[in-house]
Amino acid sequence: MKEVFVHLDRCQGCRSCQLACAVAHSQSRNLFLAVSETPAPRYRLYIERGDGLSVPLTCRHCDPAPCLEACIAGALYRDERGAVRRREEACVGCWTCLMVCPYGVVGREKERKVAVKCDRCPDLDLPACVTACPTGALVYAEAEDFGADIRRDAAGVVGRAVMSPEGVG
Amino acid sequence: MEKSMDSASKAMLKLAESQDLATIWDRYAAQTPQCGFGELGLCCRNCLQGPCRIDPFGEGATHGACGATADTIVARNLVRAIAAGCAAHSGHAKHLAHTLLKSAQGQAPDYPIRDEGKLKALAARLGLDTEGLEVAEIARQVAEVALADFSEKETPVAWAATNVTQGRVETFVKLDVVPTGIDASISEIMHRTHYGVDADPVNLLLGGVKCALADFAGCAMGSDLADVLFGTPQPVVSRANLGVLNPEAVNIGLHGHSPILSDLIAQVAHDLDDAAKAAGAAAGINLVGLCCTGNEVLMRHGIPMATHSVSQELAIATGALDAMVVDYQCIMPSLGTLAECFHTKLITTMPIAKIPGAVHIEFHEDKAGQAAREIIRLGIEAFKKRDPQKVHIPDQQSTLMAGFSTEAIVGALSAVNEDDPLKPLIDAIVAGNILGVCLFAGCNNVRIPQDENFLIMAKALAKENVLLLATGCGAGAFARHGLLTSEATEAYAGEGLKATLTAIGQAVGLPGPLPLVLHMGSCVDNARPVQVAVAVANKLSVDLDKLPVVASAPEATTEKAISIGTYAVAAGLPTHVGVIPPVMGSQLVAKVLTEDIKGLLGGYFIVDTDPVTSAEKLLSAIRERRAGLGL
Numbered sequence: 169m170k171e172v173f174v175h176l177d178r179c180q181g182c183r184s185c186q187l188a189c190a191v192a193h194s195q196s197r198n199l200f201l202a203v204s205e206t207p208a209p210r211y212r213l214y215i216e217r218g219d220g221l222s223v224p225l226t227c228r229h230c231d232p233a234p235c236l237e238a239c240i241a242g243a244l245y246r247d248e249r250g251a252v253r254r255r256e257e258a259c260v261g262c263w264t265c266l267m268v269c270p271y272g273v274v275g276r277e278k279e280r281k282v283a284v285k286c287d288r289c290p291d292l293d294l295p296a297c298v299t300a301c302p303t304g305a306l307v308y309a310e311a312e313d314f315g316a317d318i319r320r321d322a323a324g325v326v327g328r329a330v331m332s333p334e335g336v337g
Numbered sequence: 338m339e340k341s342m343d344s345a346s347k348a349m350l351k352l353a354e355s356q357d358l359a360t361i362w363d364r365y366a367a368q369t370p371q372c373g374f375g376e377l378g379l380c381c382r383n384c385l386q387g388p389c390r391i392d393p394f395g396e397g398a399t400h401g402a403c404g405a406t407a408d409t410i411v412a413r414n415l416v417r418a419i420a421a422g423c424a425a426h427s428g429h430a431k432h433l434a435h436t437l438l439k440s441a442q443g444q445a446p447d448y449p450i451r452d453e454g455k456l457k458a459l460a461a462r463l464g465l466d467t468e469g470l471e472v473a474e475i476a477r478q479v480a481e482v483a484l485a486d487f488s489e490k491e492t493p494v495a496w497a498a499t500n501v502t503q504g505r506v507e508t509f510v511k512l513d514v515v516p517t518g519i520d521a522s523i524s525e526i527m528h529r530t531h532y533g534v535d536a537d538p539v540n541l542l543l544g545g546v547k548c549a550l551a552d553f554a555g556c557a558m559g560s561d562l563a564d565v566l567f568g569t570p571q572p573v574v575s576r577a578n579l580g581v582l583n584p585e586a587v588n589i590g591l592h593g594h595s596p597i598l599s600d601l602i603a604q605v606a607h608d609l610d611d612a613a614k615a616a617g618a619a620a621g622i623n624l625v626g627l628c629c630t631g632n633e634v635l636m637r638h639g640i641p642m643a644t645h646s647v648s649q650e651l652a653i654a655t656g657a658l659d660a661m662v663v664d665y666q667c668i669m670p671s672l673g674t675l676a677e678c679f680h681t682k683l684i685t686t687m688p689i690a691k692i693p694g695a696v697h698i699e700f701h702e703d704k705a706g707q708a709a710r711e712i713i714r715l716g717i718e719a720f721k722k723r724d725p726q727k728v729h730i731p732d733q734q735s736t737l738m739a740g741f742s743t744e745a746i747v748g749a750l751s752a753v754n755e756d757d758p759l760k761p762l763i764d765a766i767v768a769g770n771i772l773g774v775c776l777f778a779g780c781n782n783v784r785i786p787q788d789e790n791f792l793i794m795a796k797a798l799a800k801e802n803v804l805l806l807a808t809g810c811g812a813g814a815f816a817r818h819g820l821l822t823s824e825a826t827e828a829y830a831g832e833g834l835k836a837t838l839t840a841i842g843q844a845v846g847l848p849g850p851l852p853l854v855l856h857m858g859s860c861v862d863n864a865r866p867v868q869v870a871v872a873v874a875n876k877l878s879v880d881l882d883k884l885p886v887v888a889s890a891p892e893a894t895t896e897k898a899i900s901i902g903t904y905a906v907a908a909g910l911p912t913h914v915g916v917i918p919p920v921m922g923s924q925l926v927a928k929v930l931t932e933d934i935k936g937l938l939g940g941y942f943i944v945d946t947d948p949v950t951s952a953e954k955l956l957s958a959i960r961e962r963r964a965g966l967g968l
Contacts, residue, residue, distance in 0.1 A: 187373035190394045200921045203393040300370050
């Protein structure tokens with residue numbers, strides 16, 4: 169199952185992912201039209217500053233998911249891709265999901281007083297945030313592949329250190 | 338999406354792809370998706386506390402760190418673009434003014450006054466008393482007035498004030514947008530958009546209008562002084578598209594915007610034909626134009642045009658271009674890298690425009706002819722290294738007629754009515770044979786299949802009897818597709834337009850009608866069509882904003898296009914832009930530009946990316962104007 173992963177050293181804090189997310193969840197799906205829509209399209213991921221680092225925070229679609237477990241109205245469910253999603257008509261805006269989310273990545277649509285969260289773009293091959301990221305900080309990959317990439321990079325670092333003339337051994 | 342509607346460009350793009358040559362289309366693809374804050378105009382980088390961005394969806398930041406709103410930021414960014422456009426056009430004009438002064442002072446022997454009649458008419462328009470003066474002295478005085486127009490004065494910029502109707506002057510005075518110095522207007526924009534100066538979006542936009550009028554002055558000056566120094570264009574027949582490159586010749590491309598060096602090269606090139614032949618080029622020297630330098634030498638020397646705007650790299654990719662000589666503006670930095678893949682010598686010539694990978698031959702007016710010859714010799718040397726295996730010249734070329742300066746148009750109309758040249762044009766408009774006039778200007782834009790908007794809109798308007806004028810790379814688009822011909826008039830013009838263009842064509846002794854689109858020059862020449870419109874307005878005793886005249890930049894790219902569009906609006910024209918400018922982050926700014934400004938200036942922007950509905954909107958704007966005149 170693919171997830172949205174973050175290369176934490178790559179985010180420049182440009183917020184392109186947020187705009188793309190809002191546009192992907194707008195009625196028109198067009199930036200220039202979306203800016204004047206009501207209700208205002210909401211984005212579902214966040215960029216926070218963590219000790220000087222720009223950190224994209226996305227829904228991890230945890231399993232088991234605290235939000236899903238805690239939803240008193242039964243508005244949250246897990247779809248066939250494993251994404252935790254919300255049934256709009258069932259949400260009562262109690263924010264229990266937000267209180268239990270360890271990342272705080274449940275937002276609020278003011279006009280209709282319902283929770284909004286990442287649905288991992290069910291209609292798109294690639295989530296809009298990943299497509300929009302200009303530095304490749306956001307990737308859509310299987311956990312195994314993401315881990316393999318990191319290991320390959322790490323092996324490269326070790327290899328270069330060992331094989332260099334001044335290196336170990 | 339198609340990259341281009343032009344078959345020569347398409348053929349070259351296929352070749353470029355097979356050879357892994359990166360073009361603007363590849364680099365653009367690597368840039369997408371582009372930053373939404375930038376697209377909406379909502380990013381401010383004017384101070385070191387930024388960049389600040391406004392959240393267009395209202396959830397995040399609603400103000401920059403300083404407190405600037407979306408409206409302030411969008412307006413500031415837009416007027417800075419106008420200032421940049423004005424700086425480019427007027428820098429070009431200032432260069433010509435310095436050249437004219439050197440010519441008058443005997444310091445530039447290669448630059449005699451070639452159009453004394455235009456010089457004297459210009460002096461008279463500027464209010465100079467030239468009775469009994471030598472030509473050189475008149476030229477000196479005109480150059481002094483031109484140079485004085487750049488700094489802050491107590492009086493309006495002469496080239497703006499003397500080129501519009503009295504009604505426009507009154508409107509500009511009322512709105513307090515009269516520029517009193519071209520460079521002063523640019524610097525005022527930079528001042529008022531600096532940290533903590535002008536925060537009122539409407540006040541900022543009016544500042545932009547003032548700077549756009551300074552740009553209009555720079556454009557008008559650029560055309561006037563180029564005509565004085567190099568001759569006023571008259572109708573000329575030539576060819577366009579990459580097929581004009583000759584495998585048997587030393588092919589030298591003239592690219593950029595200025596006639597100052599390129600005209601000299603055009604004058605001396607054939608002196609070196611024998612040297613080219615000695616190097617093995619049986620056909621001698623073959624000069625070809627690109628972008629607006631190409632338009633300048635087309636208009637005055639009939640030099641064929643290779644290509645324009647987004648397809649400029651493809652001229653080098655033919656492997657048959659031996660040298661590309663560039664001056665300033667719209668020269669892609671990528672040419673330096675691309676030329677290194679071929680034998681082509683990229684030659685920069687201006688101290689303010691150097692490109693890594695290019696040979697720099699700095700150009701000075703006092704030794705212009707010498708520099709021109711040195712450049713051609715470099716082309717001949719490069720020719721010797723041309724690799725025939727790499728030569729792929731597409732067949733496509735179209736014939737064209739260009740050279741329709743204001744004077745040439747009035748001249749053609751004089752052949753119909755010598756005593757009252759404007760009467761045939763006005764009669765045709767009144768009778769409805771000409772429904773209205775549309776000026777097509779501006780660039781190609783990599784976001785749009787090259788030439789598509791130009792072609793669809795021009796054909797739609799011509800069918801409804803709209804007289805079409807074109808400048809800059811827009812004129813190049815029409816040239817490539819054969820729309821600057823009598824045949825295009827026969828094929829696409831409505832009956833009334835066809836009859837009018839045929840009557841004028843016959844009167845001037847052409848075998849057929851005038852071309853469907855009249856090529857009026859480079860992008861700096863956009864003041865020429867305004868001059869025609871001013872003459873018509875004055876004759877009818879109405880202001881410009883009442884005439885059935887519209888403008889369109891359907892594939893606009895540059896900051897120059899933004900300032901031209903703004904002065905077209907200030908001149909009272911409904912002005913279409915086929916690309917969404919970075920203003921949509923502010924509903925207030927977008928509304929002012931497309932609606933409210935109509936009440937102030939008569940002109941307004943029409944933003945539409947669909948060429949079919951864009952043409953419909955321009956037609957209804959023309960019909961609204963006709964109704965206003967009781968037509």
